[in-house]
Amino acid sequence: MKIATHDPQPVSRTGKALRLAGLFAFMAGLFIADTLTDLEIAIGVLYVAVPLVAASFLPARAILLLSGLCLGLLLTSYELTSGGDPAAGPINRSISVIVVIAATMLVLRIRPAILAGVAAREQLAQVARVNMLGELTASIAHEVNQPLSAIANSGNAGLRWLGAQPPNLDKARQALARVVSDAERAASVIARVRSLARPVPPHREWLNALDTVEEIIALIRDELTRNQVTLTIESGEGMPPVLADKVQVQQVLLNLILNAVEAMGTTSPGGRTLRIRISLAEGGQALFSVQDKGIGLKTDNVEKLFDAFHTTKPDGMGIGLAVTRSIVETHGGKVWATANEEGGASFHFTLPTSRTDIP
Numbered sequence: 342m343k344i345a346t347h348d349p350q351p352v353s354r355t356g357k358a359l360r361l362a363g364l365f366a367f368m369a370g371l372f373i374a375d376t377l378t379d380l381e382i383a384i385g386v387l388y389v390a391v392p393l394v395a396a397s398f399l400p401a402r403a404i405l406l407l408s409g410l411c412l413g414l415l416l417t418s419y420e421l422t423s424g425g426d427p428a429a430g431p432i433n434r435s436i437s438v439i440v441v442i443a444a445t446m447l448v449l450r451i452r453p454a455i456l457a458g459v460a461a462r463e464q465l466a467q468v469a470r471v472n473m474l475g476e477l478t479a480s481i482a483h484e485v486n487q488p489l490s491a492i493a494n495s496g497n498a499g500l501r502w503l504g505a506q507p508p509n510l511d512k513a514r515q516a517l518a519r520v521v522s523d524a525e526r527a528a529s530v531i532a533r534v535r536s537l538a539r540p541v542p543p544h545r546e547w548l549n550a551l552d553t554v555e556e557i558i559a560l561i562r563d564e565l566t567r568n569q570v571t572l573t574i575e576s577g578e579g580m581p582p583v584l585a586d587k588v589q590v591q592q593v594l595l596n597l598i599l600n601a602v603e604a605m606g607t608t609s610p611g612g613r614t615l616r617i618r619i620s621l622a623e624g625g626q627a628l629f630s631v632q633d634k635g636i637g638l639k640t641d642n643v644e645k646l647f648d649a650f651h652t653t654k655p656d657g658m659g660i661g662l663a664v665t666r667s668i669v670e671t672h673g674g675k676v677w678a679t680a681n682e683e684g685g686a687s688f689h690f691t692l693p694t695s696r697t698d699i700p
C-alpha cells in the first residue's frame with residue numbers, strides 16, 4: 342500500500358507562502374526591536390517561535406535554514422546594540438542562542454514522529470475503507486449487475502426492432518438510448534467504488550449534504566435490502582453547503598450505516614429501520630444523525646466505543662469508529678453517540694458549513 346507523505350497539516354501553496362511571509366515579518370520586527378532595545382532586555386529569545394511555527398508547514402531543511410537565519414540576526418543585533426548593561430548582554434545572547442538551537446533540534450527530532458503518526462492514521466483509514474468495501478462486495482456487484490442486465494435486454498430489443506420488417510428505427514433508437522444511460526449508471530457505480538478505494542490526499546470542497554448521503558446510499562442499497570432494512574432520509578430546508586472531503590464524509594457515513602445494520606441483525610425484520618437526518622446545528626454546523634433500532638449501546642462508557650480496536654463483534658476490527666472520529670475531528674467537527682428512548686442507538690456528527698461561526 343502506498344503511504345502518502347506530506348506535511349503534518351496539509352497546507353495549500355498560498356497558505357504556505359502567507360505563513361512564510363508572516364514568519365519573515367516576525368523575524369524582521371524582532372531584529373529591529375532587539376537592536377533598538379538595551380542589552381539587558383532579552384527580546385532575542387523570542388526567535389524560538391520561528392522553528393516551532395515552521396515545523397507545522399516546512400520541510401526539515403527549511404526549518405534548519407530559518408533557524409540559522411535567526412541565529413545570524415540574533416548575533417548581528419547584539420553587535421549593533423550599544424546601550425545597556427554590558428555584563429547582561431553576553432549572558433542574554435548565549436541563553437537566546439541555546440534556546441533557539443535546542444528548540445530546533447527538538448522540533449527536528451519530533452517531526453518524523455508526527456509525520457509517522459499522520460501516515461499511520463491515513464493508512465488505518467485506508468485499511469478500514471478497503472475492509473468496508475470488501476464487506477460490500479455483494480452489494481456493489483449487484484449495483485453493477487443491474488444496469489448490465491438492463492443493457493443486455495435493451496440491446497436485444499434494439500436488435501429485434503432493427504430486424505423487423507420494416508425495421509422500426511424509432512424503437513431501436515430508444516433501446517440504444519437506454520443502453521447508453523444504463524452504461525453510464527454502471528460506470529458511475531464503478532467510479533464511486535474506485536474513489537472510495539483509492540488512497541487520495543484529503544481534498545475539501547463545498548458539498549451538498551443530501552447528495553453526499555444519497556450517493557453513498559446508492560452503493561449500499563442492495564446491502565440494506567438483503568438485510569431487510571428500511572431507510573428514511575430527512576434533510577432540513579435550505580441546508581447550507583458543507584465544507585469537507587467527500588470521500589472521507591462518505592467513509593464516515595458508511596461506517597455508521599454498516600454498524601447500524603449490524604446492530605439490527607437480531608431485530609425482527611419488520612422493525613429494522615434506519616433513519617438518516619441532516620439538520621442545522623447550533624453555530625451553523627451541519628448535523629448528521631444515523632439512528633437505528635438495533636441492540637443499543639451496551640456500555641455506560643460511550644466514549645470507549647470510539648477507541649481504536651474496541652469491538653464487541655467476534656470478527657470485528659474495532660477501527661470503524663476510531664477512524665470516524667479522526668476524520669470528523671480533523672474537519673473541525675464532533676462525533677458522539679446517544680441511546681434512543683425507543684431502543685437502538687444514534688450516532689451524530691457535525692461538519693462546518695458556509696454558515697459556521699468562526700470563533
Ligand SMILES: Nc1ncnc2c1ncn2[C@@H]1O[C@H](COP(=O)(O)OP(=O)(O)O)[C@@H](O)[C@H]1O
Pocket residue numbers: 596600601604633635636637638639646651652653654656657658659660661662663685686
Ligand atoms: N449502531 C450501533 N449500535 C450498537 N453498538 C454499536 C453501534 N455502532 C457501534 N457499536 C459498538 O461500537 C463498537 C465499535 O465499532 P467499530 O469501531 O465500528 O468496530 P467494529 O464494527 O469492527 O466492532 C462495536 O463493536 C459495537 O459494540
Ligand SMILES: [Mg+2]
Pocket residue numbers: 596599600661662
Ligand atoms: Mg464497524
